[in-house]
Amino acid sequence: MVQHPKPRNVTRADVARLSGVSTAVVSYVLNNGPKPVAPATRERVLEAVRALGYRPNAAARALSRGTADTIGMIVVDSRSPFFAQFLHALDAASVRHDRSMLIVNRDRERQSAVEQVHDLVARQIGGLIIADVIGDAEQQVIAALGIPTLLINQYGGAGGALGAMGVDFRAGAEQAVQHLVAHGYRTIDFVGDAAAIDQRERGWADALREAGLPLGRSVHASFSYEGGFAAGRAIASRATRPRALFAASDQIAIGLLAALTDAELRVPDDIAVVSFDGIVEAAYARPALTTVAQPIVEMADAAIRRLVADDAEPGFTTFDATLVVRRSCGCDDGLVGGH
Template sequence: MHADRRPRSVTRADVARYAGVSTAVVSYVLNDGPKAVAPLTRERVLDAVRVLGYRPNAAARALSMGSADMFGLLVHDNRSPFFAELCHALDQASADNGRSLLIVNSDREQVSTSEQIRDLVSRQIGGLIIADVLTAREQSLVEALGIPTVVIGQFGETDGLHSVGVDFAVGARGATAHLIGHGYRDIAFAGSAARYDERERGWRDALSAAGLPLGPLVHVPFTHQGGYEAGMQLMRGPRRPRAVMAASDQIAIGMLAAFGQHSVRVPHDIAVASFDGTVSADFVWPRLTTAVQPLEEMAHAAVSILLKAGDQRRHHEFSTELRVRESCGCTVV
C-alpha cells in the first residue's frame, strides 16, 4: 500500500502559527469580527494567509476537486439598466465557457460587502467578478482569500487585482467634443455624487482643449431620480446651459423627464450626450447620443482572466464608441 503523498492543506492553525497569534484572532480577521483586531496584527495575519496560500475550506475543497464550475458576481445594483446588461453579458460569457454565475447585490441593507464576499467564496465558486468599488479593507480580504478575482467596469487599473474596463476619461472627452462640434459653448456635467469621476475629467479636458470655460457641475446618484434632480438643478441655476454631458444613460433619461415636464426641448433648448450605451438609450425621445461600453467583449475578457488567472496582475482596457442619435442635435436617418 502506497502512502498518500498529496500535500496537506494549509489550515487556520498554520496561519495562526506563522503570524504568531491564536486561531481565534485569525478567525476575527477573516470574518471581520466579532472582535476588533489591531491593524498591525491584522496585516500579519493577512500576510500569513498570502504566504501560505490559505483558503477557506469550502473554496479550497472546490478548487482541489476540480468542481468549482461556478463564478460569483458581486454587483452594486442589478436593477440599474447598465448593471443588468453587464450581468447578462457576464452570465452569457460564463455559460460559453461551461460555467454558471451566482449574482449578489452589494447594496443590501444590514449585510456588509465583506460578508457577501466571504459568503460567495464559501459556496465553492471558482472565481470572483466584482462590479463595484471596493474599500482598501475589502480588497485586502479578497487578496487574502486567494481566489481568482477580476474587477470590471471601474476607473482604470486596480492595484493587486486583475481588472477590465474602458477609459472613462477618453470616452467622455469624445462625447463632450461632439457637443462642442455642434457649436455649444456652455456645457454642463451631471455625474457621480460619491467620488471623483473620470468622466468628469474627460468633460473638463474637452472644454479646456477647446478654450471654453467649465459649465455648471451637478453631482447626483446614478439613478433616474438622480438624473431628474440634476435636470431640475440645471433649470433652477443662475444660467441654463446649452448642453449637458451626463455620466450615464440613466442620469440622462432622468434629465429628459425633468426637461420635458418643464417644456424644455431637447436638443433645441438643451442638448444631451451620455455614457454607457444601454438599450434604453434608444427607446426614449429624443434617442440618446452616448459613449458605448463594449459589454460583451469586456465580459468575455473578464471570464478569460478568471480561467487563466496568473500571479501577474493586469488591466485589460477597451475603447468606447460614440453612438450618435438625436439628443445632441444630429439628424439621424
C-alpha cells in the same frame, strides 16, 4: 411541509457498475483525464451514462476539487439597465465555458464587501467579479484569498491589488464632450455622481479646457433615473442654463430628459445631451440619446475568459468606448456630426 418523493439519485457507482469499470475510470472519461482511457471502455461508460441519465453531483465535485464551476459576482445594483445587460452577457459567456454565475447585490446595510466576498468563497466559487468600487485595503484582503478576481467599472483605473477592467472613462467622456463642443455649444455642464474618483468628470473638464471653454457646473446626481430627474429639475429652474449637458450615464440622461420635457425645454434645441453606457434604452428615448457606448458583450466575454484561465493579474485592461451618435446632441439620425 410537503412530502416530495425524491427519487434516489444515480451516482458514479451506478455508472461504474453498469459499465463494469471502477468509479475512477468513470471520472477519467467524464473529465477527460487525468488518466487516459481505452476507447472501447470509454464508449461503454458513456453508454451507461446515457442509459442511466447520470449527472455528476456538483457539490461532491466541488468538495473534492476545492472549487466549484461557479463564478461569483457582487454587483452594485442588478436592476440598473447597464448591469442587467452586463449580467446577461456574463451569463451567456459563462455558459459557453460550462460555468454558472452566482450573483449577489452589494448589501451595504448588512455587510461589508469583504464579508460578502467571504460568503461567496464559502460557496467554493472558482472566480469572482466585483462590479463596485472597492478601496485599496479591501482589495488587499480579497487578493489574499487567492481566488481569481476581476474588478469591473472601477472608475479609477489601475493601482490596486486586484485585476481590473473596463472602459477608459476619462477618454470616453472627453470624446462625448468634444462632440458637444464640435456642435458649437459653449456652456456644457456635467451631471453625475460627484465622486472624485469618477474619471468621467475629469474627462469632461479636460475636454473643456482643451477647447478653451470655461468649466461648466458639475451637477450632482445619483446613478438612477430619479437622480437624473432631480438634477434635470434643478437645472430647468435655474435662471441661466447651460446649452448642453454631459450625463455620466444613460440612466441619468433618461431622467434628465423627463425633467426637461416636463419643464418644456426642448432637447436638443434648448439643451443638448450626450450620455454614457450605451444601454438599449438609450435608443428608445426620445430624442434618442447620443451616447458613449461600452462594449458590454466584449467585456463580459473577456472577463469570463480570464477568470476561467486563472489570468486575473493586477493591472487595468482597457476597452474602447465608441460614440454612438443619435439625436439628443443635435445631430440628425444617422448623420454623424462633425468633430
